[in-house]
Amino acid sequence: MNDAFTQHRNLLFGVAYRILGSAADAEDAVQDAWVRWSAADRSTVADPRAYLVRIVSNLALDRLRSAQARREVYVGPWLPEPILTSGDTADEVGAAESVSMAMLVVLETLSPLERAVFVLREVFGFGHAEIAEAVGRSEETVRQAAHRARNHVRARRPRFPADRRRQRRVTERFLAAAAGGDLNTLLELLAPDVTVWTDGGGKVHQAMRPVTGARKVATWFATLGDRPYQGVAFADMTIEIVEVNGGPGVVFGGAGRVIAILTLDVANDGRIVGIHNVANPDKLAGIAARTVHPLDRNR
Structure with missing residues (x-):
């Protein structure tokens, strides 16, 4: 038993x-x-x-x-604790959506x-x-x-969320555009009503309110490389795309630690409708430890 x-x-x-x-x-x-x-x-x-x-x-x-x-x-927006997941079959599409950051925010x-x-x-x-x-x-x-x-x-x-391959392509394009300060590509990728939520939990400096609108969000990310983030220069960060909460997510690292997790909510038309950024160190321990959770719903 x-x-x-x-x-x-x-x-x-x-x-x-x-x-x-x-x-x-x-x-x-x-x-x-x-x-x-x-x-x-x-x-x-x-x-x-x-x-x-x-x-x-x-x-x-x-x-x-x-x-x-x-x-x-809670200080600032509260976001779910991100987890590393594993799963790549069509049967797991529903499981992936059910554990996505966007869905967990709605469940709140x-x-x-x-x-x-x-x-x-x-x-x-x-x-x-x-x-x-x-x-x-x-x-x-x-x-x-x-x-x-x-x-x-x-x-x-x-x-309807995009499939995993499209999510991955959009994530890669978004990262490249942000790293290169490419405002036009960012505007192309972002939906007009895109919203960014950042969760620092009062432990690290983050926006205290959601940021909405393609122009504001694009400008924000286009200038990422212009300033250090949590004391780490953008050029000194490690940036890795891994599976987070059932889809591609970005792990930012530096100074021997995980700095933040970024996930994009990508609609079926390929445009980004939501961005969730978790930087509260209390919520990054599982990511740092590389603990992976399978998506199998065991039903």
Whole structure:
């Protein structure tokens, strides 16, 4: 039965991370689930997978309710903690979108119950009855929460994301244009209403409010090479494109540390509609350690 926990560990992390938006908190929830699993009378557990998901869902919900109060007083925009992921098959397109930074930001606007129900229903395909048992609510309550959450997410994620190859090409062009100060190419790549969110958490200097508009955003990135960032000159940085949250992301390094993670939200027409920049060092430990999480939803 211990093998059951090992078998479903990736699933449990995937559930907890999508509910919480924090890899560190998700790992803690999974560890707490292991403690409860170890202490349980497993001879009475007919379906270990459902049992474990129920445990980790409730642990994640409890953590999310506590975290929301802290996020309300967070310095500057709060963004999810980025993670390195692995997956390159067509079957994983839905999994990649569900863990994207853009989607996790939208999930932040749901209530804790709606978020848990959405994750379990839309991402992992659990039935309403299974979810009701997992979160300790009636099936009708779960159905209503699922309906509200689905409509809420659809209203805020109306664009179809680009495929991975196009995302990669756009990311490479964006980086080259920013490094070369090519304002015209940046304007070509950016949607008119593009928005940049930067998360320094009060630990490093970042924009305190989102920056919106192609001209403002293009000008900002075209001048990146003109000034040091966190004390590191642009020419001295290491810049690497890796898979972050299901798509291409940019790891900026320098002075022996990871400085920031940049991800682009690319629409199906190839234009960038959102940019998320995480520089809070508390959220970069997993990236620095090169911890990789598979996209497999284990369903």
